[in-house]
Amino acid sequence: MRTVRTITELRGMIHVWRNKGERIAFVPTMGNLHAGHIHLMAQAVHRADRVVASIFVNPMQFGANEDFTTYPRTLSADSIALAENGVHALFLPEVSELYPHGAENTTRVEVVGLSDILCGASRPGHFVGVATVVNKFFNIVQPDIAVFGEKDYQQLLVIRRMVADLCLPITILGVPTVREPDGLAMSSRNGYLTAEQRSGASRLYQVLRATHQHISEGARDYAMLAEQGMQALRDAGFTPDYFTVRRSHDLMLPEPGDSELVVLAAAWSGSTRLIDNIQIDI
Numbered sequence: 001m002r003t004v005r006t007i008t009e010l011r012g013m014i015h016v017w018r019n020k021g022e023r024i025a026f027v028p029t030m031g032n033l034h035a036g037h038i039h040l041m042a043q044a045v046h047r048a049d050r051v052v053a054s055i056f057v058n059p060m061q062f063g064a065n066e067d068f069t070t071y072p073r074t075l076s077a078d079s080i081a082l083a084e085n086g087v088h089a090l091f092l093p094e095v096s097e098l099y100p101h102g103a104e105n106t107t108r109v110e111v112v113g114l115s116d117i118l119c120g121a122s123r124p125g126h127f128v129g130v131a132t133v134v135n136k137f138f139n140i141v142q143p144d145i146a147v148f149g150e151k152d153y154q155q156l157l158v159i160r161r162m163v164a165d166l167c168l169p170i171t172i173l174g175v176p177t178v179r180e181p182d183g184l185a186m187s188s189r190n191g192y193l194t195a196e197q198r199s200g201a202s203r204l205y206q207v208l209r210a211t212h213q214h215i216s217e218g219a220r221d222y223a224m225l226a227e228q229g230m231q232a233l234r235d236a237g238f239t240p241d242y243f244t245v246r247r248s249h250d251l252m253l254p255e256p257g258d259s260e261l262v263v264l265a266a267a268w269s270g271s272t273r274l275i276d277n278i279q280i281d282i
């Protein structure tokens, strides 16, 4: 695996691969890799001749009071894991390489509508930061396929919509969430949890599953299910941000006849914000 820090060098490598007719997959990450990320790499390796992964803690998608400076940076272990799992190039740009005029002064990409609801309502500007950096990566790598986890379900839809709206010739692959044995969705931020918080954290998934079960048994009062979910999260010791049933293709509230749904939740365990979701077809 080659580690590449500049756009020019990465483009040079990709040019050679393209000239040989090779198919390229791209997996963006912020590092601190866990089994969920490795699963994304495996999907990429399976679908392309060459895999490019990036590690970049993107300042543009963090709010002023969020964890940009403390976000875990574990480059040595991450590099080994990527090399051992078939990645051909690790793109590791400095902030100044991607944002030469500063992240606050860069051209922005906003996916209107999807960006300011749910997580976007709690984290203003977050999805503009995500869409902007992912669009830049797409322009640099020009992959045939890019791989994202379904754990960040709203992010996945933002990316899909951006690709459609901007006519980018890239297939977006969403990959099911990888979970710990007790059901907790794998996340780089799980490491922030204290032992006590960690032992209660899987309740988030259990509450989602209970709602999934109610819907599969015929419950259709989604507002009531959401209120029950919020209460169940409070009872489990979380401070819920939202718990809601939405249409899986656009995250709008379901209307009679909608059959493809997703139950989404975001909740604080102490100072750690956890998110998770379950899709359901009724």
Ligand code: PAF
Binding pocket: 028, 029, 030, 056, 058, 061, 130, 133, 134, 152, 155
């Ligand atoms: O999901 C993430 O890790 C980040 O939001 C992403 C897609 C790498 C963009 O910075």
